[in-house]
Amino acid sequence: MAFRDALKAAALSLVFLVFLLGLWHVATLPKEKASAAEDEYAKLMGKGAAKSDGFPTPAQLGATILNHLREPFYDRGANDKGIGIQLGYSLARVAAGYLAAMLVAIPLGFLIGMSPLLYRALNPFIQVLKPISPLAWMPIALYTIKDSSVSGVFVIFICSIWPMLINTAYGVGAVRRDWLAVAKTLEVRPFRKAFQVILPAAAPTILTGMRISIGIAWLVIVAAEMLVGGTGIGYFVWNEWNNLNLTNVIFAILVIGVVGMLLDFMFARLQRLVTYVE
């Protein structure tokens, strides 16, 4: 039954896809009568008359996708690298910033969650810092760090840290009193209590924070790379926009979406691993 439902949903998804592609195709059909001035302009720009309108057609996009996938890792200088290499740069930055945020947020969240005093003392800072757009940190990062690539990593760090910190603190603070009482009556030492009682108890909440963080980090890296430039999928988008190559821009958007989905999927799996039923 569930399988049949899944099949129905997949079929419907396919219908939507075909419909959207059809709509796109019709909307980008070459116009019947292009004006003479536009023809002149097109010739001047060195483009064929077939390309009447700027917006790419689905067929063009398909060809571009095939092209990129055929050779994802080529490197022909600073402004012409394969999509795989650009993605690699972005993912490496996200990984570095995200791991650094984890190393700070989870232990700190543990402390805050254990100590109501510390929680109250740090809460105003968290509340003020949390809503700041990560990109607003960019000038300060560039000024102090001076390296644009590291500044990108810093921006990822600063945007990933809050959901992880808050969720860890909340998860640790909300561990059921019963379990702590059990640990107490068994005279469990603090280290063992932290790793065998509190951490597993808070793990689902912590992982929820981590999942939110990775989502935000992936959103932010594109914007950050557009600003700092050089490498990465964000820079690729910006570069192709400057080349007025919308086909490549659309292709990059698709890639960003798919990678974001895969990252989220990965964390959803992790989340399922640590979730327990009470």
Add this chain to the structure above:
Amino acid sequence: MSFLQVQGLKKVFPGAGGKADAVVFDDVHFGIERGEFVCIIGHSGCGKTTILNVLAGLEQPTSGLAIMDNREIAGPSLDRGVVFQGHALMPWFSVMRNIAFAVRSRWPEWHADKVRSHSQTFIDMVGLTGAEHKKPAELSGGMKQRVGIARAFAIQPKMLLLDEPFGALDALTRGTIQDELVKIVQATHQTVFMITHDVDEAILLADKILLMSNGPHAVIAEIVQNTMPRSRARHTMHHDPQYYRIRNHLVDFLVERSRLYQRGHLRDAYDPKHPPVVTPGLEPEPPPTDLAPAKRAAQVVNLRH
């Protein structure tokens, strides 16, 4: 001196928002002998759980102290095993690991094999053989509570504290586990302090039943000796004429007399250090003292007029 001695225990909860402080219980004294099974009965709010938590070392009394084995109880200890009301199993551990967690806490120097075999003994003891690798969520309420009991017994504590362990179970399951608990306790000569709301459960399990008056200002009103032989069993117990005498005494206390202490009646002759010990059925029925002192007092007043 008793194995466990509670002296002058008092608990005050500070009043919130300008309200007066709430004295839950005051001047509570009692003792438990080694190997004795003691139940405490009383209405909600009389502070039974607080007393148990003080014995467990999880809560501090406002004044007074508890001494076990000649040492003051100052905090939680592996010498006292606790079975919690809501079983309190770690849901991310299997049955085996829940118990092994406790065993490893008690004997950190043991090898994994020894921890496992020791844990297995206690899993078998509560009849959960075959369920070792199940998670608590896969178990019924009764099975979960069995794991809780096995965990408490597995650390072989000097005293076992049970906070209404069967309160959430259906009658059938409760009966079965009670029978098992009787067997285990008789085999291990475990000293037990248990909270219950169930009069029959107290008669079945306890050697001594502490009756607590209603809070605030609750006291141990009476100590009832169980006058039935220790070999009693749940399914034959009600044939013993003693059973009804004890039961009536307990029920009478809960519905009637538990309220009177709070109002100050019966307080004159009452010595909190030595609450009256009663043996229902083996002594002449006490005169209906319930309202007697108050009435007598009223008569005295009338005579003076």
